[in-house]
Structure formats: C-alpha cells, structure tokens
Amino acid sequence: MNYKYQLIMLGSDVKEKQELLSQIDIELKNLNLPKEFIKVIPASSLETEYKGNQPAFALYFGDVNGDFKDLDAIQNLLKDGTMVLPIFFNDFRTDIPIILSNQNGIQYSNNEVNRIANIVLEAFELLRSTRKVFISYRRTESTSIAIQLYEALESNNFDVFLDTHSIQKGEPFQEELWHRMTDCDVIVLLNTPGFLESHWCKEEFAEAGAKQIGIVQLVWPNHQIKDIDSSSHISYPIQLKTDNFIDGVYDNKGRFIQTFVENVLQEVESVRARNLAARQDNLITEFRNIAEKNNRMVTVQPEKILTENRPNGEHIIYIPTIGIPQSTSCQSAEIKKELMGYDEVSIRLIYDDLRIRDRWLKHLDWLNDNFKKDIKTLKKQDFESWLQKA
The missing domain is CATH 3.40.50.10140 (Toll/interleukin-1 receptor homology (TIR) domain)
Structure with a gap:
C-alpha cells in the first residue's frame, strides 16, 4: 500500500505514545480501514521518510521537566504547513515549548485518548470534523x-x-x-x-x-x-x-x-x-448494487470511495457523504481527488436525502446548477436515474 497519511510523533519518549497509537488502530478498525493506512513516522526518521506532498499531522508530547526535543523538526513542519497538536500532562505552559505556545493543546488522560485519536482521523479527513x-x-x-x-x-x-x-x-x-x-x-x-x-x-x-x-x-x-x-x-x-x-x-x-x-x-x-462507518458502508453498498443492476462498473477503493472509468474516457469519483453535504464536504472531495492522482475527474458527493428539509435540497440543487462543474451532489432518490444514463 502506498502510504498517504503521515502521522509524525514528536517530543518526549513516553509510554502514552504507544497507548495512543493502539487507540488509533482501534478507531481505524471501527472505520473498517487497515491500520497500515496511516504511516507512523518517529522524529528520528523524519528526514528520510516524510513526504511533503502527502497529508501529514504531527503530535508533540510535552515534557513535565521542560526537556524539550525535536524543536528543529517542529519549526520545519510548521513552515511546511503541517499542523502540530501539543499534548501536555500537567500544565501547558511548562510542558510545551514556546514555539508551540500559540497552538491549541490537549491534556493527556485516559478520558481523552479516544478524543485525541479521533482528532487525528479528522485531520486526515477519515472522520468528519463536525461532531x-x-x-x-x-x-x-x-x-x-x-x-x-x-x-x-x-x-x-x-x-x-x-x-x-x-x-x-x-x-x-x-x-x-x-x-x-x-x-x-x-x-x-x-x-x-x-x-x-x-x-x-x-x-x-x-x-x-x-x-x-x-x-x-x-x-x-x-x-x-x-x-x-x-x-x-x-x-x-x-x-x-x-x-x-x-x-x-x-x-x-x-x-x-x-x-x-x-x-x-x-x-x-x-x-x-x-456508526459513521456503518452508515457509510450501507450507502456504498446501496449505490454499488444499483450501479451493478444498471451495468455500471464502479470500484470500491480502500479509502471507502467509489471510482468509475467510463467507456468515453470520463473518470468519476463517488464520495459517500454522511448527513447533509456542506462546503467542507467539497473541500474534502478536492483532497481525495488529489490523492487518487487524477487530473481530469468529476466528483459526486452521494448522500441519503431522507428527512432533509426541502429548502436545503433546493439549495444543493441550485449549487449543482450554478457552481463548480467537477464537484456536485447526488441524492439517494436520484441514484437509479443517474446510473441509468448511457
């Protein structure tokens, strides 16, 4: 598998690092994604393994004694636009170096392990950031x-x-x-x-x-x-x-x-x-079944999106969207488009429109007609008619 999501582990060498990585593995399993989906890069391997053109997120584990490590790495990552999340144990002001003083941090505790793991998944667009x-x-x-x-x-x-x-x-x-x-x-x-x-x-x-x-x-x-x-x-x-x-x-x-x-x-x-994984899987299954019935060959990718290469040379990415599509859904779609390596591709955000208010559905239809041609929404009630197209 080509690694696409880089998790960089910086700071103190504490047992909590492994605890958190184990929790991330559990959350990936909950999302039906292989744990290899995220490449964990320690500070010692940053120069040889880090790729600036692939999504990255860094965790910095503070030190209660003020013995701060990897300061040069932090500076380089921040210049590269990589987000660094400070994790402290007692007090942010004493546990975290000044270079990260303007970053929002989170205190490590057993009660926060799930939350920190989900923040990582949200950063990689593997879990939606709205909660x-x-x-x-x-x-x-x-x-x-x-x-x-x-x-x-x-x-x-x-x-x-x-x-x-x-x-x-x-x-x-x-x-x-x-x-x-x-x-x-x-x-x-x-x-x-x-x-x-x-x-x-x-x-x-x-x-x-x-x-x-x-x-x-x-x-x-x-x-x-x-x-x-x-x-x-x-x-x-x-x-x-x-x-x-x-x-x-x-x-x-x-x-x-x-x-x-x-x-x-x-x-x-x-x-x-x-729950999000289960709803996403159900939406994928339903769309794929309708596609097969209409002789449309769609492929489910490891990222839990669907791709279709049409006979006319057109490439389509279908992204299952849980809940109500928002502008952030389009931003996420752009990221997935880049990761798939397509230059020319159209994207459909597929979603279940049951019980969504009519005025919001009309708004989404208006956006389809008036804005970006390569990213549009496709509601569940229109799956059949869309996939019946030659």
Missing part, C-alpha cells in the same frame, strides 16, 4: 439530565441538538427536528419509564432506525432495556444504577454524578466512528 449529537428524551421525566448532558457535550466540542435549545423561533419544529437528526452522528437516548409512551419520542426512536443512526441508550434504574431490531439500529445500552445519580435521585430534577457524565462522553466518542 454532532442528538439528545432524545421525554421532557416530563429527564429534562434536567438532558440539559446537563447538553452542556457537557457542548463543552467538549460537540454540536449538540436539544429541542429546547436548538430550534430558532418561527422554524417549523418537527421538520427542523428531523433535519437535525439526519445530520447527527450519535443519538443519546434517555430511556425513562414513560419514554415510549410519548408519541414524539416513539417517532424519534423509529426515525433513528430508518436513518440507521447509532444510539447510546441510557436506561433508567428499574426500567427494562428495550429490544431493538439489530437490522435497523446500532444500539449501545447502558443500564443505569441509582449511584449514577447525585444523591440517588433520578426523577425530572435529578442529575448524573460527574464521573458518570465523563463515561457518557467517552461512550459517545467511541460510538461515533463505528
């Missing part, structure tokens, strides 16, 4: 905890949807709710005793199945975990205990203890990659 979570709950039973999780997730750089906080006045409530669910990575479902007695909660549960969105299901004490059809849901149930709640109170005014909130954050981070 969207939808909280599904029954207002009369779990409002206080829903708000608590909203605040905790938001403070950890998630874009969180909570109906009472996330819909602007004057917007069509239910239409916007389905639209936002379509674009989320994970649903945190607060499964209280009366959750499925609510019509709209039941609808949200069904909608998650239709969209194949992963669910972190928090099941209240003395309440049974609901059976979920595994063919339509990816669910990760957690049976709650009274000691997960402050003073054991789990009514509508109850709140989780802080250590359990941190556990929920870790679970959401972990589920996110697995």
Whole structure:
C-alpha cells in the first residue's frame, strides 16, 4: 500500500505514545480501514521518510521537566504547513515549548485518548470534523439530565441538538427536528419509564432506525432495556444504577454524578466512528448494487470511495457523504481527488436525502446548477436515474 497519511510523533519518549497509537488502530478498525493506512513516522526518521506532498499531522508530547526535543523538526513542519497538536500532562505552559505556545493543546488522560485519536482521523479527513449529537428524551421525566448532558457535550466540542435549545423561533419544529437528526452522528437516548409512551419520542426512536443512526441508550434504574431490531439500529445500552445519580435521585430534577457524565462522553466518542462507518458502508453498498443492476462498473477503493472509468474516457469519483453535504464536504472531495492522482475527474458527493428539509435540497440543487462543474451532489432518490444514463 502506498502510504498517504503521515502521522509524525514528536517530543518526549513516553509510554502514552504507544497507548495512543493502539487507540488509533482501534478507531481505524471501527472505520473498517487497515491500520497500515496511516504511516507512523518517529522524529528520528523524519528526514528520510516524510513526504511533503502527502497529508501529514504531527503530535508533540510535552515534557513535565521542560526537556524539550525535536524543536528543529517542529519549526520545519510548521513552515511546511503541517499542523502540530501539543499534548501536555500537567500544565501547558511548562510542558510545551514556546514555539508551540500559540497552538491549541490537549491534556493527556485516559478520558481523552479516544478524543485525541479521533482528532487525528479528522485531520486526515477519515472522520468528519463536525461532531454532532442528538439528545432524545421525554421532557416530563429527564429534562434536567438532558440539559446537563447538553452542556457537557457542548463543552467538549460537540454540536449538540436539544429541542429546547436548538430550534430558532418561527422554524417549523418537527421538520427542523428531523433535519437535525439526519445530520447527527450519535443519538443519546434517555430511556425513562414513560419514554415510549410519548408519541414524539416513539417517532424519534423509529426515525433513528430508518436513518440507521447509532444510539447510546441510557436506561433508567428499574426500567427494562428495550429490544431493538439489530437490522435497523446500532444500539449501545447502558443500564443505569441509582449511584449514577447525585444523591440517588433520578426523577425530572435529578442529575448524573460527574464521573458518570465523563463515561457518557467517552461512550459517545467511541460510538461515533463505528456508526459513521456503518452508515457509510450501507450507502456504498446501496449505490454499488444499483450501479451493478444498471451495468455500471464502479470500484470500491480502500479509502471507502467509489471510482468509475467510463467507456468515453470520463473518470468519476463517488464520495459517500454522511448527513447533509456542506462546503467542507467539497473541500474534502478536492483532497481525495488529489490523492487518487487524477487530473481530469468529476466528483459526486452521494448522500441519503431522507428527512432533509426541502429548502436545503433546493439549495444543493441550485449549487449543482450554478457552481463548480467537477464537484456536485447526488441524492439517494436520484441514484437509479443517474446510473441509468448511457
């Protein structure tokens, strides 16, 4: 395999380096990508193995004693436009050299290993950088905890949807709710005793199945975990205990203890990659099946994109896009175009348009008609008609 993604490991020689690399291997497995997809380059091999024309991301592990290594390497990488993420252990100001003082860093801890691994994958466009979570709950039973999780997730750089906080006045409530669910990575479902007695909660549960969105299901004490059809849901149930709640109170005014909130954050981070990979695989499979039915020969590449070489000499790249295509999706497409080595190629961002608001679909159609000719979107309902073209 030709290495395309270079992960450069700089700084102190600490055991946390290997811990993080092991977690990255796990996340690549969750995404159904081989671990060889990322080439790990130690500082000692930078001059001989680093290629400036391929995507790179660097991690700098700080030193609690101020014994800073690889300063020349940092300077060269920054000049080359490579992003360097400082990782500190006690205090950023003492653990990290001045040359990285204007970079946002992250403190290493067991709770942050998943997050750091996902930051690496986001940097390489292997995992989308938007981190969207939808909280599904029954207002009369779990409002206080829903708000608590909203605040905790938001403070950890998630874009969180909570109906009472996330819909602007004057917007069509239910239409916007389905639209936002379509674009989320994970649903945190607060499964209280009366959750499925609510019509709209039941609808949200069904909608998650239709969209194949992963669910972190928090099941209240003395309440049974609901059976979920595994063919339509990816669910990760957690049976709650009274000691997960402050003073054991789990009514509508109850709140989780802080250590359990941190556990929920870790679970959401972990589920996110697995669910995005599953939805991406389903979209690829459906598109490929329709293509084969219409005698179109598309090939699935290791990068989990599809390519087609048409008889007329045209090259097409199909990029499965989870959620709602954005301008950043087009930027990602440009990167993949360069990695595939094509000069002349057209790109289609394929996506599932179920429950996306009509005004946004019209906006995407308008962009197709008025902007870049080589990058366009292709919605699921148009797969058949597009692939029927001669």
